[in-house]
Amino acid sequence: MVPEASPDSYYGRPIIKPPTWKTPDVPLYLFLGGLAGASAVLAEGAAVTGRPDLERVARVAASAGAGLGTVALIHDLHRPERFLNMLRVLKPTSPLSVGSWILAPFSGLSAAAAASDLTGRLPRLGRAAGMGATALGPALATYTAALLANTAVPAWHDAHRELPFVFAGSGATAAGGLACMFTPTDQAGPARRMLAAGALVELAASERLTSRLGMVGEPYREGRPGRLMKAARVLTAVGGTAALLAGGRSRTVSTVAGAACVAASVLTRFGIFEAGMASARDPKYTVEPQRERLRARAAQAASTMAG
Amino acid sequence: MSSSLSGPLHDVAGDAGHEDHPPRMGFFTDTSVCIGCKACEVACKEWNLVPEDGLSLSGMSYDNTQALGASTWRHVAFVEQPTGRASRTDLGMPGIGPPGGAEPPAGPGQETDSGEGGVRWLMSSDVCKHCTHAACLDVCPTGSLFRTEFGTVVVQEDICNGCGYCVPACPYGVIDIRPGDGRAFKCTLCYDRIGEGMTPACAQACPTESIQYGELDELRERAGRRLGELQEQGVDGARLYGADPDDGVGGDGAFFLLLDEPEVYGLPPDPVVTTRDLGSMWRHVGAAALGLVGVGVASFIGRRR
Numbered sequence: 001m002v003p004e005a006s007p008d009s010y011y012g013r014p015i016i017k018p019p020t021w022k023t024p025d026v027p028l029y030l031f032l033g034g035l036a037g038a039s040a041v042l043a044e045g046a047a048v049t050g051r052p053d054l055e056r057v058a059r060v061a062a063s064a065g066a067g068l069g070t071v072a073l074i075h076d077l078h079r080p081e082r083f084l085n086m087l088r089v090l091k092p093t094s095p096l097s098v099g100s101w102i103l104a105p106f107s108g109l110s111a112a113a114a115a116s117d118l119t120g121r122l123p124r125l126g127r128a129a130g131m132g133a134t135a136l137g138p139a140l141a142t143y144t145a146a147l148l149a150n151t152a153v154p155a156w157h158d159a160h161r162e163l164p165f166v167f168a169g170s171g172a173t174a175a176g177g178l179a180c181m182f183t184p185t186d187q188a189g190p191a192r193r194m195l196a197a198g199a200l201v202e203l204a205a206s207e208r209l210t211s212r213l214g215m216v217g218e219p220y221r222e223g224r225p226g227r228l229m230k231a232a233r234v235l236t237a238v239g240g241t242a243a244l245l246a247g248g249r250s251r252t253v254s255t256v257a258g259a260a261c262v263a264a265s266v267l268t269r270f271g272i273f274e275a276g277m278a279s280a281r282d283p284k285y286t287v288e289p290q291r292e293r294l295r296a297r298a299a300q301a302a303s304t305m306a307g
Numbered sequence: 308m309s310s311s312l313s314g315p316l317h318d319v320a321g322d323a324g325h326e327d328h329p330p331r332m333g334f335f336t337d338t339s340v341c342i343g344c345k346a347c348e349v350a351c352k353e354w355n356l357v358p359e360d361g362l363s364l365s366g367m368s369y370d371n372t373q374a375l376g377a378s379t380w381r382h383v384a385f386v387e388q389p390t391g392r393a394s395r396t397d398l399g400m401p402g403i404g405p406p407g408g409a410e411p412p413a414g415p416g417q418e419t420d421s422g423e424g425g426v427r428w429l430m431s432s433d434v435c436k437h438c439t440h441a442a443c444l445d446v447c448p449t450g451s452l453f454r455t456e457f458g459t460v461v462v463q464e465d466i467c468n469g470c471g472y473c474v475p476a477c478p479y480g481v482i483d484i485r486p487g488d489g490r491a492f493k494c495t496l497c498y499d500r501i502g503e504g505m506t507p508a509c510a511q512a513c514p515t516e517s518i519q520y521g522e523l524d525e526l527r528e529r530a531g532r533r534l535g536e537l538q539e540q541g542v543d544g545a546r547l548y549g550a551d552p553d554d555g556v557g558g559d560g561a562f563f564l565l566l567d568e569p570e571v572y573g574l575p576p577d578p579v580v581t582t583r584d585l586g587s588m589w590r591h592v593g594a595a596a597l598g599l600v601g602v603g604v605a606s607f608i609g610r611r612r
Contacts (some may be wrong), residue, residue, distance in 0.1 A: 010573030076467025078489030164595035
């Protein structure tokens with residue numbers, strides 16, 4: 001019996017289960033984690049180089065981002081009253097476990113640093129807490145890439161090399177952008193430079209991601225997630241250029257460019273989240289690359305036998 | 308803590324830290340003798356007290372169950388395939404009629420006899436694969452999912468906080484969050500029954516021995532013999548699925564004999580456990596985090612403004 005050309009799937013149903021993660025909780029958390037982590041780095045730099053206004057804005061951004069992010073993460077749980085079970089074990093194979101152990105201390109330390117800065121109390125303890133948050137910040141901003149990539153979702157898993165850089169860049173863009181909005185221009189130079197560097201990293205990594213992934217990368221270019229990603233690219237490029245060229249002379253330009261970059265970071269996270277959802281829902285993104293892999297392996301085996 | 312993330316692994320329970328454990332147990336589902344009766348679905352629901360999960364008419368042949376999920380731990384797929392030519396293959400099913408009589412054996416192959424425009428039926432009872440390298444277990448942040456002494460993978464309902472990470476991690480789309488409950492559920496390979504030396508409910512209820520339960524090593528041998536038999540009879544499409552310890556998940560604890568490509572049944576053709584790339588993921592995260600530190604330092608170098 002020779003089977004007919006077989007369809008790609010069972011009645012067009014997805015092969016893998018699309019994530020049950022909620023929107024906006026999870027994409028928003030991706031943004032807030034990036035913002036908070038990169039803001040902690042910015043705050044420490046401002047403290048070292050004596051820019052108190054910049055330091056205050058960045059400390060508050062780090063603390064608020066981590067606090068709101070924690071709320072979003074707990075709200076995303078389908079059994080939120082059991083959120084403490086996240087700290088029951090520490091598993092390197094689970095980025096969510098590792099991330100919980102990064103987020104929990106970061107939230108406490110960044111809140112302490114911000115509170116000390118705002119009230120002027122316990123300055124030395126506050127500064128030490130800020131240093132602790134700074135040490136954890138870069139991990140907080142980037143571990144979320146492993147969180148998405150360590151799934152069977154084709155558009156996320158296959159992007160595991162580029163996603164951490166997209167997220168690092170996007171976090172820096174958001175932190176720099178937010179600081180530009182609320183800091184006087186004479187102290188915001190580092191924020192502008194962080195914003196511009198982050199924008200460059202993010203744009204380059206996104207470009208590489210979509211070009212390397214081929215067919216599995218389609219959801220990043222098409223449909224609603226494609227439109228989100230495109231809007232994010234335009235805002236990042238325009239905001240980054242404007243902040244770098246004119247942000248130092250005009251508070252208005254600095255504020256608007258900063259806002260554009262914060263918005264771009266939000267859009268990037270929603271775009272990446274939704275691209276993954278789309279790639280999970282359509283069985284072709286699961287089946288076709290796997291079939292291709294089997295064909296390549298069979299061809300290789302055949303040529304080995306022949307050779 | 309599991310030390311091995313991919314590749315062949317014989318002592319699964321030992322790798323998970325069980326000393327002195329029973330042999331690895333599993334399912335061999337021989338779909339060539341499945342008659343689509345769904346006794347497995349019913350027995351599973353009854354024994355495990357799995358709630359009803361929607362009474363709907365799907366339009367998918369006789370399959371109104373549609374897929375595995377939080378409240379469907381066995382799912383019988385029904386595939387109707389138009390066949391180009393009629394053929395009869397004796398799959399060794401019990402038939403009716405006088406044995407060795409004048410009539411051709413009425414033993415039903417799974418094909419109709421009507422020539423052009425005929426239909427081939429494929430039925431298959433799907434279940435959790437209890438992977439050698441189980442992504443659901445690897446990514447579970449609470450330790451709710453664990454490896455039993457039988458080498459199977461089970462959710463502890465009193466620990467799961469419904470984070471949902473296991474759901475997109477599974478390369479087969481098995482485990483899911485139960486709406487209204489919020490926790491993740493899937494087949495336990497009847498952990499309570501096998502601990503008492505009993506057979507899992509689905510295998511116990513299966514009238515054709517399409518679902519076979521036993522020691523995995525023995526099931527693999529049995530499946531190899533069955534495949535040989537079918538191939539000898541000229542059943543070209545027959546193949547084992549999930550039986551190879553060298554595959555992307557290190558082989559399945561519950562594996563299958565299929566009569567067509569896996570994707571026809573809604574199974575991924577070449578599943579790979581996502582944590583196989585864990586090292587690369589963390590390395591890239593580490594590099595990106597260092598890059599962010601670099602961006603931060605560079606932002607403060609140079610001009611005073």
